[in-house]
Amino acid sequence: MTASLKGSRRSGSNGDLILKTVVGAAAIGIVALLIGLGIELTSGSWLSIKTFGLGFITGSTWNSVTDTYNVFPAVIGTLTASALALLLGLPIGLGVAIFLSERAKGMRAGASALGSLVELLAAVPSVIYGFWGLAVLAPFMRDYIEPTLKTYLGFTQLFNATPIGTDLLTAGVILAIMIIPTISAVSRDILNAVPDSQREAMYSLGATDWEVVRKAVLPYARSGIFGATILGLGRAVGETMAVTFVIGNNINLPKSLLSPGATLTTLIVNQFGNTFDPLSEAALVEVGLVLFLLALVINILARVLVWRMTRSTRFRV
């Protein structure tokens, strides 16, 4: 007897239908949520957008007495603190990942224990980082790191200020510590996925361990590491609680890395209790909109870069 081709288990059967509906709804739901968020932020900040126009982003005054709300200092604060976080966090995070994937291979148990320890860092609530930052890191920065920086690099505007500990630099350091686990955990998985045949090819040409990492492993993993970096950057841009403890919360334009400042997120959390009229409320929502757009732009740029990196098959000779 031959089985019928028109069996009962067709693609329209119950299980398939339910699966399609559920995953489809989830996918559409996410997109709808994103669009809804954008619309809500725009309509909520409409009054502020109408009042200040582009000056909202380019102006430097936040004053509830004169009813002027501009966020340029906070945009600068967000970009500076995030850049510092990447500058300090990427080499360390990547270093940890390289150690875990390349050097600790012989000791599987040790590597996985160390790996979970690093991941545990990512699970520490940010308020704890913030409190530790205020109680321990900020005084340490004020008494040791910042005076040294001022002595040797004070001739540049970047480090020419009286060390106070609660400033952009300390915020950058706290953020670096917070994004290291993200960068290292993701990069480690990426590096582990590099086929051993690539390492062996480089070893067989007479490469040292370091040359194998630099010339075979890292190039192979570059787009993935870039993705890990963007993930870390995303966390740095959006982080609020830890930063607000140590950044000094100054809404004026910071003059150096040793000056207190504010980020878009800390501005929202600090001004939230001070909104008494529709305009200041709309302005605060617009801060959220700017943050939303900033995150969007960073992610789109990252996508484009990764796409270009993986698509380029031509090289210089």
Place this chain on the structure above:
Amino acid sequence: MSLPASLIGVQPKFETKGLKAGFKSTWVLNGIDIKIPPNRVTAVMGPSGCGKTTFVRCLNRLHELTPGAVVEGEALLDGEDIYDRNTDPVAVRRRIGMVFQKPNPFPTMSIYHNVVAGLALNGERNKKKLDHAAEQSLRGAYLWDEVKDKLTDSGASLSGGQQQRLCIARALAVEPEVILMDEPCSALDPTATAKIEELITQLKKDYTIIIVTHNMQQASRVADYTTFFYLGKMIEFGETADLFENPKEELTERYITGKFG
């Protein structure tokens, strides 16, 4: 183990004495004594798991890179033990090239940079020398005519057979003395295989070649000498034709007549 008459008095390029290798608790190789003649193709043949791949990976100290790997005994390259305490494995690998089972070009490098990757490691920056080496090596691997107009393309953009010849060119570029080939044709179609085999017979003029294969026809086509491994031991070593026509050991005979393996 008696040496084939043609090799008596010949200074071996590679000689192993009691070479044992394995992982922590298990030996894969149980003491190999072999003399590999210079400027000849020697095939290492045997069933899966006989230790033939481990054997060649010991000859350029690649085996020890696997976690838990252990090696004992001696492997003499021109009489010098590559497992001596004072020997630098990096220096060993610069004299011994390797071609792997699956083609493994560097996908983020151009064809050109794949070929000169080893020279770049040695610090060669002279563009003229690099260009010359790239062309010579690609010609040596019979790939030049197919890629000369697209040297800037990714190494991964080539077909499987071309990729394998690119890997051979990459190994040739550093001018090694010995080339180890670990089943270099197992991932290739018959046409590509024929090209690689022809190439191997050309290369022995300048290089000592050790090729791992589980394909007996391939061994008889390309190899001057053949050795048969079984369960981590070398069962027999002889001139290829001799070994296939008059195997001295019963195990060898059973293998080549297809009774097991």
